[in-house]
Amino acid sequence: MTLFENNLMLRGFLTRDVEVHSSNGITEDAFAVLSLATMSGTWNVATNEWTSRITSHRVVCPGPWFCGFTRGMRRGDYVEVEGELYVHDYERPVVVEGERFTAKRCVGEVRALQVRKLERPLVVIDTGVDD
Known part of the structure; x- marks a missing residue:
């Protein structure tokens, strides 16, 4: 048993083409960005209906290897x-009634350790039950 763990497994569809530098701009600190949509939901017992929820995740794929691998996605x-889940704060300027303020915003993103392109399923059915 490990004392701390920070693991995520996401499976879904890309909502836009991968953002990646051109071949000339790939350096050791380069990265690609995926926008991945996942679906989940809840069963409303009162109305006897499934309410689905689609969540978009920002996935950062660090390094030149990921830039090359994800280029065609x-x-x-x-x-x-x-x-792994990575959460960071950043400050941004906000103007309220003509006065400038600095607001902190907490942002979460996924730092990819491994990315696999899967065969597209013929039919997408979310039963709400994990297999």
């Missing part, structure tokens, strides 16, 4: 990502 591709 396009909107609608079915992918699986293993990674």
Whole structure:
């Protein structure tokens, strides 16, 4: 048993083409960005209906290897990502009634450790039950 763990497994569809530098701009600190949509939901007992929820995740794929691997991925591709949750704060200027303030915003993203392109399923059915 490990004392601390930070593991994520996401499987879903890309909502846009992968953001990646051109071949000339790839350096050791380069990264690619995936926008991955996952679906989940809840069963409302009162109305006897399934209410689905689609969540979009920002996935950062660090390093030149990921830049090359993800370059051909396009909107609608079915992918699986293993990674870690990374949360950071950043400050941004906000103007309220003519006065400037600095507001902190907490942002979460997934840092990819592994990305797999999967075969697109013929039919997508979410029963709400994990197999």
